[in-house]
Amino acid sequence: MSKRVLVTGASGSLGSYLSKMLCNKGYNVRALVRKTSRLDLLENYTEKLELFEGNILDLPSLEDAIKDIDWVFHCAAKVSYSPKGKKEMIAINIEGTANVVHVCQYHNTPKLIHASSIAALGREGNKKMISEKDLYKPDDANSLYSKTKFKAEQEVWRGAAEGLNIAIVNPSVILGTGFWENSSNRIFQKVAKGLRFYTTGSTGFVDVRDVAQAMILCAEKDIRDKRFVINGANIKYQYLFNQIADGLNVKQPTIKVTPLLSEIAWRVEKIKGKIIGKTPLVTKETAHIASQSFSFDNSLSINELGMAYRPIEETIQQCCEAYLEYQKSGKHAYLQLN
Numbered sequence: 001m002s003k004r005v006l007v008t009g010a011s012g013s014l015g016s017y018l019s020k021m022l023c024n025k026g027y028n029v030r031a032l033v034r035k036t037s038r039l040d041l042l043e044n045y046t047e048k049l050e051l052f053e054g055n056i057l058d059l060p061s062l063e064d065a066i067k068d069i070d071w072v073f074h075c076a077a078k079v080s081y082s083p084k085g086k087k088e089m090i091a092i093n094i095e096g097t098a099n100v101v102h103v104c105q106y107h108n109t110p111k112l113i114h115a116s117s118i119a120a121l122g123r124e125g126n127k128k129m130i131s132e133k134d135l136y137k138p139d140d141a142n143s144l145y146s147k148t149k150f151k152a153e154q155e156v157w158r159g160a161a162e163g164l165n166i167a168i169v170n171p172s173v174i175l176g177t178g179f180w181e182n183s184s185n186r187i188f189q190k191v192a193k194g195l196r197f198y199t200t201g202s203t204g205f206v207d208v209r210d211v212a213q214a215m216i217l218c219a220e221k222d223i224r225d226k227r228f229v230i231n232g233a234n235i236k237y238q239y240l241f242n243q244i245a246d247g248l249n250v251k252q253p254t255i256k257v258t259p260l261l262s263e264i265a266w267r268v269e270k271i272k273g274k275i276i277g278k279t280p281l282v283t284k285e286t287a288h289i290a291s292q293s294f295s296f297d298n299s300l301s302i303n304e305l306g307m308a309y310r311p312i313e314e315t316i317q318q319c320c321e322a323y324l325e326y327q328k329s330g331k332h333a334y335l336q337l338n
Contacts, residue, residue, distance in 0.1 A: 009076030013178030016041035056096035093148035167218035168227035176208025234295035247320025
């Protein structure tokens with residue numbers, strides 16, 4: 001009999017790709033979705049998996065969802081670099097993860113695979129290559145998102161210390177298709193509208209399908225109480241913006257963002273956001289992050305999980321094609337799952 005698996009955050013970008021890939025591998029997939037969740041990203045799969053209405057902040061529904069489940073893939077999370085998202089991010093990322101851990105323990109769930117982030121890793125100013133060994137150090141300079149992902153991960157490690165079988169993935173910035181106005185997908189939308197500025201920083205980027213694959217491998221292999229950096233490539237933001245601009249057939253950004261210009265930009269975006277009622281892409285936190293340069297070591301995931309990462313240029317091009325198709329037809333286009 002195929003294993004029964006639960007995916008939290010199944011209607012989001014990572015959760016939807018993971019749910020579909022698990023279905024294709026023959027697993028019985030229960031997709032945890034909220035009553036208000038849009039199911040666009042699960043199109044053509046709603047009959048192949050079990051849609052289960054619930055919420056990681058609602059313990060009764062979460063207990064029903066996890067009952068009789070073999071593996072729990074915890075993808076539900078909130079990404080925000082705006083003060084407006086603080087309360088919701090703390091609730092979902094920390095309290096929600098604590099609930100998942102508690103219920104897995106209550107039901108003696110055989111395995112929990114948690115989607116964390118590179119934001120939960122330690123980043124020393126003088127160390128440029130970050131790995132799983134780099135422990136997070138609380139610091140006022142860390143973003144609120146970073147702090148919530150670290151505390152969420154601590155809840156998972158607590159569960160491990162109490163006997164729960166866990167594995168953690170720490171993906172870098174995830175690139176993929178989804179709701180283009182959300183998270184890192186907004187980069188494509190911003191470039192498409194004419195991004196004039198580029199930053200000097202760099203970080204890691206990874207294909208959403210690679211993150212989903214890593215989570216599946218963590219479940220299928222004899223992995224216990226370990227975490228893995230999941231990173232396709234370390235590149236400069238300017239390179240990313242240029243690749244996206246070329247893929248969307250728009251002009252590349254040409255104005256270098258200096259520290260002074262960065263300070264001006266996030267303040268202007270903040271004012272503009274208040275006027276138009278939208279959360280700005282550029283905030284004080286994102287401006288700070290975009291000026292930093294870090295690289296992330298994926299060797300452990302290659303050596304122990306057997307990961308073979310897709311070329312990031314290929315991912316960017318495919319995402320651009322999907323975005324152009326969405327602009328043309330209004331329908332979501334998806335990256336090939338093979």
